[in-house]
Amino acid sequence: MDLDEWPYPKQPLVPLAETVHERMSVEIFRGCTRGCRFCQAGMITRPVRERSITGIGDMVEQGLKTTGFEEVGLLSLSSADHSEIGDIAKGLADRYEDDKIGLSLPSTRVDAFNIDLANELTRNGRRSGLTFAPEGGSERIRKVINKMVSEDDLIRTVATAYGNGWRQVKLYFMCGLPTETDDDVLQIADMATKVIAKGREVSKSNDIRCTVSIGGFVPKPHTPFQWAPQLSAEETDARLEKLRNKIRGDKKYGRSIGFRYHDGKPGIVEGLLSRGDRRIGAVIRAVYDDGGRFDGWREHFSYDRWMRCAEKALAPFGVDVDWYTTRERTYEEVLPWDHLDSGLDKDWLWEDWQDALDETEVEDCRWTPCFDCGVCPQMDTEIQIGPTGKKLLPLTVKNAAPAPSGHAH
Known part of the structure; x- marks a missing residue:
């Protein structure tokens, strides 16, 4: 499927009230083949299909005209x-420099970041x-989850950022x-x-921050981790408490490190819903x-209510919450979602699960031979990536010389 043929949405709805993400969103490509084993979205939206630079430019132009937003989010996985x-970031920044239209990306892979891109993204907006x-x-653990980013990669990246004027970095983790x-x-x-030590070194300043944000891991269907046991709420909370104490106990750097986390109890409910079967309908009711x-709001969430209702609703079936969450599955077990076809071969997912247990990494299939995950032949599709070699042209000619007056002789 050529995504340029589907410039959706053409006329986004604009809320009457201010929203958290007050921006126009443009999906610049679909799919991801990085192969992070925890990521359901990356698995089920394979393969990578890019929108062209000109197609993205047309969507941004149309969207800004119909919405009036002052920021554009360039979204994908x-x-x-x-x-x-x-070229996309520079072209859009050039186009809308006079209008001060800001650009933003979601969280960025460490190994895909470069300072030129970051500067273009912040040229017309706030840094x-x-x-x-x-x-x-x-x-x-990054080998287990196939997140092929080394600590050296991260330190080099943040050193570049801090050295070029950034003062705050946020790092996402899972427990x-x-x-x-x-x-x-x-x-x-x-x-x-x-990160803080390197930031202070390159910036010659102590006025820098690093925020650690961490949430509990929930295994998802249609991923290699669909067979994995989930960590209990008690173990999750204990592990996070140890991490918090270590950060706060650091007299030299601790005050520069923010710590945000989600406790383990909501994660167990998420796990119950994530890998539950039709019997969970009775629990929800x-x-x-x-x-x-x-x-989903902390002030309304009651873990005790969920556990009490689950115990009562599941008792006739001889299963409980732990059976759905903290139990490891076997290859032979029929999973509740096996009849749903995302294009992925179940045997390939199992092999990737075994690779995870062996701490074996798998490369991105955009740059390597096919790993036979099954998606392309099953869904009759293929990887569609550039570069196209095209550029975004200005919407109007700027600084043009005035036309000469009078008539030519």
Whole structure:
């Protein structure tokens, strides 16, 4: 499918009230083949199909005309991986320099970041913090999840950012990844202190920040981790408490490190819903009948209600919450979503799960031979990437010389 033939949405709805993400969003490509084993979106939207630089320019132009937004979000699962992202950012920044239209990306892969891209993104807008997602604290756990980013890569990247005027970096991590130990999580604190130390060194200033944001891992269907056990709420909270104590106990760097986390109890409910079967419908109904509303909001969430209703609704079937969440599955088990076809071959997912347990990384199939995940032949599609060699032209000619007066003789 050629995404340029589907410039959606042409006329985005504009809320009457101010929203958190007050910007126009443009999907610059679909799919991701980086192969992060925890990522359902990356698995089920394969392969990578890019919009062209000119197609993106047309969508931005049309969207700004119909919405009046002053910022454009260039969205995808890994936007900095677009083969023409540098030209896209520069072309859009040039086009809308006089209008002060800002550009933004979601969190950026450490190995896809470069300072020229960052400068173009902030040229017409405010310079906020940079966000990266190492996901795992140790080299070992990043091999397990196939997040092929080294600590040296991260330190080099943040050194470049701090050295070019940025003062705040946010790092995303997960807790409870398969085979994870306390040490894997505690290495997050070590990484954050190295980030601050390098930032102070290159910026010649102590006025820099690194925020660690960490959430509990929830295994998802149609990923290699669909067979993995989920860490219990108690173990998750204990591990996060150790990490928090280590960060706060650092007298030299701790005050420069922010720490945000989600406790383990909501994650167990997410896990129940994520890998549940049709029997979970009775649990959801029981929670609703018991007064459950807006459970995504912390002030309305009741873990005890969910556990109480689940125990009662699941008792006739001889299963419980742990059976759905903290239990490892076998290859032979029929999974509740096996009848849903995302194009991925189940045997390939199982092999990737075994590679994870062996701490074996798998390359991006955009740059390597096919790994036979099954998507392209099953869905009758293929990888579609540039570069196209085209450029974004200005919408109007700027600084043009005035036409001569009078008539030619």
